Amino acid sequence: QETPIAITAVNAEMLAARGQTDISQVAAQAPNVTLRPQPQNGGSGLIAFIRGVGQQDPLWGFEPGVGLYVDDVYIARPQGAILDIFDLERIEVLRGPQGTLYGRNTIGGAIKYVTKRLADEPELKVKYNIGSYSQSDGIVTGSLPIGDTFAIGGAVAQYTRDGFGTNLFTGAEHYNKDVLAYRVSAEWTPTSDLFFRIAYDKTDDSSNAKHGHRLLPSADGMFPVTDNVYDTRGGVGDSNSVETEGYSLTGEWNVNDTITLKSITAYREGSTLTPIDFDALPQQDLDVPAYYNDDQFSQEFQLLYSGDRLSGVAGVYYLDGNANGAFDLVLQSLGLTVYQAGDQTKENLSIYGDFTYDLTDQWSVSVGGRYTEDKTEADVIREAWLGLGSGSLDPTNTTSLFFATQTSYLGLTRDDNQFTPRVSVSYKPHDDLNLYATYAQGFKAGGFDPRAREDLDPLGLSREGFAPEIVDSFEIGMKGSFFDDRLLLNTAVFRADYSDQQITVQSGADADNDGTNDTFVSSVFNAGKSEYTGLELEGSWFINDNFTLSGNLGYIDAEITEIISNGTNIASSFVTQNTPELQGQVSLNYTGQLSNDRGEISFTGTVSGRDEYHLFNVENSGFAPGTNVSFPGGGPALDPEGYYLVDLSAVWTSPSGKYRVGLHGRNLTDQQYRIGGYNFVTPSQLGADGAYSAFYGPPRTFTLSLSADF
Numbered sequence: 001q002e003t004p005i006a007i008t009a010v011n012a013e014m015l016a017a018r019g020q021t022d023i024s025q026v027a028a029q030a031p032n033v034t035l036r037p038q039p040q041n042g043g044s045g046l047i048a049f050i051r052g053v054g055q056q057d058p059l060w061g062f063e064p065g066v067g068l069y070v071d072d073v074y075i076a077r078p079q080g081a082i083l084d085i086f087d088l089e090r091i092e093v094l095r096g097p098q099g100t101l102y103g104r105n106t107i108g109g110a111i112k113y114v115t116k117r118l119a120d121e122p123e124l125k126v127k128y129n130i131g132s133y134s135q136s137d138g139i140v141t142g143s144l145p146i147g148d149t150f151a152i153g154g155a156v157a158q159y160t161r162d163g164f165g166t167n168l169f170t171g172a173e174h175y176n177k178d179v180l181a182y183r184v185s186a187e188w189t190p191t192s193d194l195f196f197r198i199a200y201d202k203t204d205d206s207s208n209a210k211h212g213h214r215l216l217p218s219a220d221g222m223f224p225v226t227d228n229v230y231d232t233r234g235g236v237g238d239s240n241s242v243e244t245e246g247y248s249l250t251g252e253w254n255v256n257d258t259i260t261l262k263s264i265t266a267y268r269e270g271s272t273l274t275p276i277d278f279d280a281l282p283q284q285d286l287d288v289p290a291y292y293n294d295d296q297f298s299q300e301f302q303l304l305y306s307g308d309r310l311s312g313v314a315g316v317y318y319l320d321g322n323a324n325g326a327f328d329l330v331l332q333s334l335g336l337t338v339y340q341a342g343d344q345t346k347e348n349l350s351i352y353g354d355f356t357y358d359l360t361d362q363w364s365v366s367v368g369g370r371y372t373e374d375k376t377e378a379d380v381i382r383e384a385w386l387g388l389g390s391g392s393l394d395p396t397n398t399t400s401l402f403f404a405t406q407t408s409y410l411g412l413t414r415d416d417n418q419f420t421p422r423v424s425v426s427y428k429p430h431d432d433l434n435l436y437a438t439y440a441q442g443f444k445a446g447g448f449d450p451r452a453r454e455d456l457d458p459l460g461l462s463r464e465g466f467a468p469e470i471v472d473s474f475e476i477g478m479k480g481s482f483f484d485d486r487l488l489l490n491t492a493v494f495r496a497d498y499s500d501q502q503i504t505v506q507s508g509a510d511a512d513n514d515g516t517n518d519t520f521v522s523s524v525f526n527a528g529k530s531e532y533t534g535l536e537l538e539g540s541w542f543i544n545d546n547f548t549l550s551g552n553l554g555y556i557d558a559e560i561t562e563i564i565s566n567g568t569n570i571a572s573s574f575v576t577q578n579t580p581e582l583q584g585q586v587s588l589n590y591t592g593q594l595s596n597d598r599g600e601i602s603f604t605g606t607v608s609g610r611d612e613y614h615l616f617n618v619e620n621s622g623f624a625p626g627t628n629v630s631f632p633g634g635g636p637a638l639d640p641e642g643y644y645l646v647d648l649s650a651v652w653t654s655p656s657g658k659y660r661v662g663l664h665g666r667n668l669t670d671q672q673y674r675i676g677g678y679n680f681v682t683p684s685q686l687g688a689d690g691a692y693s694a695f696y697g698p699p700r701t702f703t704l705s706l707s708a709d710f
Helices: 012-018 023-029
Strands: 007-011 033-037 046-050 066-070 073-075 088-095 109-115 123-131 135-146 150-161 177-188 194-205 241-254 259-277 285-306 310-331 336-358 363-386 401-430 433-444 469-482 487-509 519-542 547-562 582-593 600-610 643-653 659-666 674-679 692-696 701-709
Touching (some): 007 012, 007 023, 012 600, 012 659, 023 033, 023 088, 023 582, 033 674, 046 066
Antiparallel strands (some): 007 088, 123 135, 135 150, 150 177, 177 194, 259 285, 285 310, 310 336, 363 401, 469 487, 519 547, 547 582, 582 600, 643 659, 659 701, 674 692
């Protein structure tokens, strides 16, 4: 409430009361926020958008617009970023450009995942979840002090669940879950002014690959649309593996009452081996076996100052990260395979600071800025092979023949730098009301299209890459406590002017002029102008000692206003993605004591909803992208319609607080809601059937949760 930033904080108790199990479920508790799993990678990759800004494409050539942090460590890649919730203190969602306070500059906002510090006394916590679709989760956390200044701790979690559907071709579970995650840490406090923490975490997601629910029957009529939206017929395979791990060392030194020095050193790496079946059919058309690898090293130094009237932070941040991968695009109907590989290295050095001066007891001014130098190096390789699969991806494949090199970009480089300011003015008429106005600029560096086609680019424009994008964000907000603290109400009105937005468009193309779309052409360009204007409301009403009503509402008018092509503004052909006009949530909680000292009971009912929205920058409403030509048989709309979800939780806590039993029902109306999709179908189709498939959120589920603290 004290901070003049649009921020939502959700602590561990709030998450437990609602039975929330992963970071994507927090999105409904913050206005104008979309967190959803990527269709590929078994659903463990994260697509994050805040106020219309984010990253849709998980390929190695693109940077996220929303920053994800685990204990102040920035996570550079979206693979494996759907974090399961355990050993947690809180999750923070900061909306709007962030870059003057900590870490990496993020143009859209930041999500901070904060784990608990180790306790002063020995602790052991055990939790077990059992539920629908054979859900079985076991979570154990604990810590042990060794002497007065040293402690060790750890947590391990195993999440398993059968699939919501079945791969009707292979018989495998579809939409299942099989995740093992653990974390260990050690903390040393040699004096009251020194603190050190070393931590290691690893997540191994072996959930089966997701291939989608095909929305059109196969062209030969052999495979109709399945009745169950969680079923598929994907033939590329089900084995999927996403592994991420990281090390970090944090040190803090309270030099005196006003100055604290902090260092955060971290290394992370990840690997993904996944098959993607775009057509969701048994044949090897639009089948994409793929792998991704990434690693990153980051170092941050901070100086925190807190004086009588002046307070703030200054820091230096360095990141050296690499992401690479390769995949085959197998087109059985054409007897052709396209091999695509690439590598991108990002080296980022930033200096930032943000200081607040209290002019009076009521007025304060904050001034901040960040200077960023970003260097990108990239390789882009693309080959055409005759046969099923390439020898470049699989050297044991001796049946396919190399046909042509379509792209051979080696050693591409670009340097981007930018100074981004932030200015804020706050006015507190009294202790319970905070009014503020803020201007902040966000910056995301440029890069290179990882799917570029050199042979279709005679001018070599793709060698130059795409330019940085800039957001100028203006925000007016109020944070208040009213009626003797019975009502908390936060509001924000914002406008963001988006310049040079990076947009990816993919389509089929006829490379050999035979009337058949036989390749992918991916183009990344910088749109001229976009405008995002919105309103956000968050509040809690403590009706009495037992009942609490809370909720939020987000409204945004998001529009791409200018894209100049050959002197003509073609912005009307494009839309904003992953940004519903309206979204919100209302929650009613009852908490009371049972008679005869039998503990505490809590009931929480929640209704959350969102308006219709677009999955990509080109509308998918049942027509071929950019045309008014219907698909054969009439293609249904692919973009998600609006929906509402109803959840209900009941939690009993023992009088001692050590034991807890919870029953959680999610999506009680069994709403069928779409969260992703693929559209590579055109009248002259790429492959025999093209790709027109969708992915859906979980159906109605029930979970019984048992926990004990020792």
